[in-house]
Amino acid sequence: MSAIRPRKNEEKANAVQELRPDYPLDLLLRYANLARSTFFYHLHGKDKTRDDNASLCAQILAIKQQNPHYGYRRVTKQLGEGINHKRVQRLIQVMGLQVKGKRQRKYYSYRGEVGNIAPNHLQRDFHATVPHQKWLTDITEFKVKGDKLYFSPILDCYNNELIAYQCSRHPDGRLVKQMVLQAIARLAEGDSPILHSDQGIQYQMASYQQLLAEHNIVQSMSRKGNCLDNAAMESFFGRMKVECFYGKTFDSIEELESVIKEYVRYYNEERIQLKLNGLSPVQYRIQSLK
Structure with a gap:
């Protein structure tokens, strides 16, 4: 249920419609703070765009359920060509499916120079042309x-x-x-x-x-x-x-x-x-x- 916290009524209606097969409509409308009349108004207007967004939301939700830590770029990649990444990003935000990070203090193992210090051969060049390079x-x-x-x-x-x-x-x-x-x-x-x-x-x-x-x-x-x-x-x-x-x-x-x-x-x-x-x-x- 945490999947819907959209800001616009039209986007709320899309999200509610997408989740209707899994949850009671009254519960979804209450959670989304959306009037039933407003929901049906948006549901039956602009059918083509709405159907496209509903279909895309379903695909996004399926990808996120299997890979909850994918950001919008990876989700877009999974959706295939022809889908704009900004549209995917917006729909992910609408459904409240963003990946959230958290910082933690890093573990440090440095205890001074107690042995030999090797040169920095890598020099921040992390590109490798073959395995085990x-x-x-x-x-x-x-x-x-x-x-x-x-x-x-x-x-x-x-x-x-x-x-x-x-x-x-x-x-x-x-x-x-x-x-x-x-x-x-x-x-x-x-x-x-x-x-x-x-x-x-x-x-x-x-x-x-x-x-x-x-x-x-x-x-x-x-x-x-x-x-x-x-x-x-x-x-x-x-x-x-x-x-x-x-x-x-x-x-x-x-x-x-x-x-x-x-x-x-x-x-x-x-x-x-x-x-x-x-x-x-x-x-x-x-x-x-x-």
Whole structure:
């Protein structure tokens, strides 16, 4: 029912008409603060435009129900050619289906220079021409009823796919090493990716740096305190928390871990990205191999 809070009577009538199969008309009219006479006046006027908008609203609603975190650009992409993105944006606003974000304090793992600081080989160039050319990593923190969970993924810049990840209650060296080992299993002979991170203490550890060197992985680090040097990773964390964490209630860390696991699958296999020509990361990778 939260889908309708439009501002204009005509737009209210469209939204009410679209939701009539699922809810009693009197309830919809009361919720929309719309008189019955006004509703039927708008319903029977300008039939062609109204029918078009009603049909489009139905398609938008179906897409948003399956992918509630899609913004108007992704919804427009799903609708196909011939639909103006501004019209889609307006109808999404009319139906109250906008994606809302929320800010949270970032987890920082920097504890000073306790080991070797790698050069910034990436230099904010996140474009990759082949898989396993440039990888990004970082750690983000989730809080559930006083407990904390740390999520550490590796993102491939080629198709934004999460090729490895680990969750732990402790943001320690074991967390990042297990993640790297998972990613190493996907490398082919001759692969030598750049792995970019911040200057967190986990990435300065000698055992971590040795693991990278043994597998021909080139370590790269952001400048101290400069989140833009790893902007693509920061952007992913922001989207992830909006889509699977903010506004939701979890009873335990284990429940959150299960949600994260499913989100990673959804993100990799189903969530379309405009920069990938409307494909998901896995779809894009498979298509590129054909």
